[in-house]
Amino acid sequence: MASSEEDGTNGGASEAGDEKEPSGRRRRLGLAATAWLTFYNIAMTAGWLVLAIAMVRFYMEKGTHRGLYKSIQKTLKFFQTVALIEIVHCIIGIVPTSVLVTGVQVSSRIFMVWLITHSIKPIQNEESVVLFLVSWTVTEITRYSFYTFSLLDHLPYFVKWARYNFFIILYPVGVAGELLTIYAALPYVKKSGMFSIRLPNKYNVSFDYYYFLLITMASYIPLFPQLYFHMLRQRRKVLHGEVIVEKDD
Amino acid sequence: MKHYEVEILDAKTREKLCFLDKVEPQATIAEIKNLFTKTHPQWYPARQSLRLDPKGKSLKDEDVLQKLPVGTTATLYFRDLGAQISWVTVFLTEYAGPLFIYLLFYFRVPFIYGHKYDFTSSRHTVVHLACICHSFHYVKRLLETLFVHRFSHGTMPLRNIFKNCTYYWGFAAWMAYYINHPLYTPPTYGAQQIKLALAIFVICQLGNFSIHMALRDLRPAGSKTRKIPYPTKNPFTWLFLLVSCPNYTYEVGSWIGFAIMTQCLPVALFSLVGFTQMTIWAKGKHRSYLKEFRDYPPLRMPIIPFLL
Numbered sequence: 191m192a193s194s195e196e197d198g199t200n201g202g203a204s205e206a207g208d209e210k211e212p213s214g215r216r217r218r219l220g221l222a223a224t225a226w227l228t229f230y231n232i233a234m235t236a237g238w239l240v241l242a243i244a245m246v247r248f249y250m251e252k253g254t255h256r257g258l259y260k261s262i263q264k265t266l267k268f269f270q271t272v273a274l275i276e277i278v279h280c281i282i283g284i285v286p287t288s289v290l291v292t293g294v295q296v297s298s299r300i301f302m303v304w305l306i307t308h309s310i311k312p313i314q315n316e317e318s319v320v321l322f323l324v325s326w327t328v329t330e331i332t333r334y335s336f337y338t339f340s341l342l343d344h345l346p347y348f349v350k351w352a353r354y355n356f357f358i359i360l361y362p363v364g365v366a367g368e369l370l371t372i373y374a375a376l377p378y379v380k381k382s383g384m385f386s387i388r389l390p391n392k393y394n395v396s397f398d399y400y401y402f403l404l405i406t407m408a409s410y411i412p413l414f415p416q417l418y419f420h421m422l423r424q425r426r427k428v429l430h431g432e433v434i435v436e437k438d439d
Numbered sequence: 440m441k442h443y444e445v446e447i448l449d450a451k452t453r454e455k456l457c458f459l460d461k462v463e464p465q466a467t468i469a470e471i472k473n474l475f476t477k478t479h480p481q482w483y484p485a486r487q488s489l490r491l492d493p494k495g496k497s498l499k500d501e502d503v504l505q506k507l508p509v510g511t512t513a514t515l516y517f518r519d520l521g522a523q524i525s526w527v528t529v530f531l532t533e534y535a536g537p538l539f540i541y542l543l544f545y546f547r548v549p550f551i552y553g554h555k556y557d558f559t560s561s562r563h564t565v566v567h568l569a570c571i572c573h574s575f576h577y578v579k580r581l582l583e584t585l586f587v588h589r590f591s592h593g594t595m596p597l598r599n600i601f602k603n604c605t606y607y608w609g610f611a612a613w614m615a616y617y618i619n620h621p622l623y624t625p626p627t628y629g630a631q632q633i634k635l636a637l638a639i640f641v642i643c644q645l646g647n648f649s650i651h652m653a654l655r656d657l658r659p660a661g662s663k664t665r666k667i668p669y670p671t672k673n674p675f676t677w678l679f680l681l682v683s684c685p686n687y688t689y690e691v692g693s694w695i696g697f698a699i700m701t702q703c704l705p706v707a708l709f710s711l712v713g714f715t716q717m718t719i720w721a722k723g724k725h726r727s728y729l730k731e732f733r734d735y736p737p738l739r740m741p742i743i744p745f746l747l
Contacts, residue, residue: 390622395704 223284228341230275235334237269242327259307259314259323266323269330270303299326301406302368309384310375318374322367325360332356354425361421365414372407379403443504443511447475450493450516464505468498471515485594488518523594530584533603537611538577544615545570556621563625565633569618569701572640573611576693579648587651589658610709618701626702639696646689649675654686667732680736681744683725687717688742718742 219227244262249255273296279285280292302322307314336353339345379385385399443464447457457478462471472484488497491507493516504513545566549557561567617623626632653676657666670677678685694710721741728735740747 389617389620390624392624392627392702393704394617394620394624394702396617 219284224341227279227284228338231334231338231341234269234273235331235338237265237272238327238330238334241265241269242331245323245327255317255320256315259319262323263308267303267308270299270326273299302371305385306371306375310378312378313371313374316371316374318367318370320367322364322371325364325367328356329360329364350428354421354429357418357421361414361418365410369407369410372403376400376403441511443509443513445471445504445513445515447489447515447517448493450490450518453493456517462504464503466504467500468502468504469500471504472500475517482517482519483523485523486520488520489515490518492516520596522597524597524600525594526590526592527584529595529600529603530588531581532600533607534577534580534584536604536608538574538581540608540611541570541573541577541615544612544619547619547621551616552621559621561619561621561623563623565625565700566618566623568633568637569697572637572697572700573615576644576697579644583648583651587655589655589660589662610705610712614701614703614705614709617703617705624702626700632702633700636696636698636700640693640700641696643689643692643696646675646678647686647693649673650678650686650689653679665731667728667735678744679739681739682721683728683739683741684717684721687721688744691717691742718747 241262244265245258248258248261252258276285277289277293277296280287280289285292307319313319332349332352336345336349339349380400383399385397385402387395387397389396441464442460443462443466445459445462446455447459448454449456457475459471459474462474468489469484472487472489475487475489476483490497491509491514495516497518498507498515507513544551547556547559626636653671653673654668656671657668658664668679670679675689676685678688682688691710691714694706694713698706698710718741725739725741
């Protein structure tokens, strides 16, 4: 996006990631906002717990991951899609995270669920799907319970510890699962030509979903390290009280 | 005449960076920046932000030392704005790109479309018309940058040139690819649609140019004064009665015209993105006008008459 004509000086600070103040001071929230957020985070914690239990039960009963996605897909779609509300939370300011960051994070989840696993049925039984489902589930349970306890001003250390340590393993595992799943989907996308528009057409535009997926996979390369290192910095600040002076803001 | 002493501290670390003694009371911030550069040559004046408060606003180059709320030993805080690049350089680069890139597609240079199409020409008149319009638009922008615009700021952060060029060059390539494609489909309503759209484009280009000239005449050469713009004898400037930034209004109009003329979705998307950005700028400019001028005409909206 072209920079401002009106303001030649440095544009607004871009947020590299998460909450500005992890577990320390919180902005003054109204009663309604606090009540709503507490309810929301409890509900989401419960939802992902249900998902986790359903996955464990399926595996214990069937002994295989085949059919696991199909059995939990409705619950997954519901709770992951509802997370779109979190963007609204940022817009109205009851959550101090950047709209852009939350938007990107939620969108990438929506993309995986609806545009990959839901739409490309042949890959639903891939092992890589289980990989990212497990990663997402543990991450979300930790994250939402962290938010819940923070709102109730009663954060057990082990929840804080989990929030800032689990990601070290879960992030790369989740990314691996997502990338492998997209990779597995490529041949089906190419063969079916799904979600694609070819020339000639009235509006003189084209879109090739296959190439779009390749570009998406490539975009993980610059994006993932940034998010990962941001979380590592947050971790050092929160768990070890390190004062980190940002390079520029 | 009493001289001032100026100490410059780093705004973040509070480290003492420079001590200037025997500074004239009428010295400007610009002159102080030049003195500071002598001791720290890597921080040329354009990348210095000096302020009275570490978290406060930057002082202007024209501010005079003795008029500031400081004692005879003034403490200024320094912030590095990062590598800077001149506005003129950025504008010329970001506009020259689309001009050149579009022509690559128009002439169907090899490796873009299939080899049997290399250096062939479209059989649709509208494709040639579109090339003329697009090229004219960017030539106009280049000439305005060189001869018309009077910039308030000299420089902007270096990273902006990469952002801006990606935006302009990327969209230019994307639009040009489809308009000049061998499988391009001309507008549904044919010559009627093309003529109407061309008229819109031309009118808006003339309008946009008229506003640029009017704004230029508001500000004498070399100055940075700001005045309320008013309609002149030129009918295109009468849009000032209704909006603060008619240059943006006309610019959006030009691209809408171009989108209708080519009936190309990427052009429409480019228009939409541009409109969003220009609306943000227009609202900012409108707010500045309202803050600075008590008697600002109340009927005016930022960019769209009566609406936005």
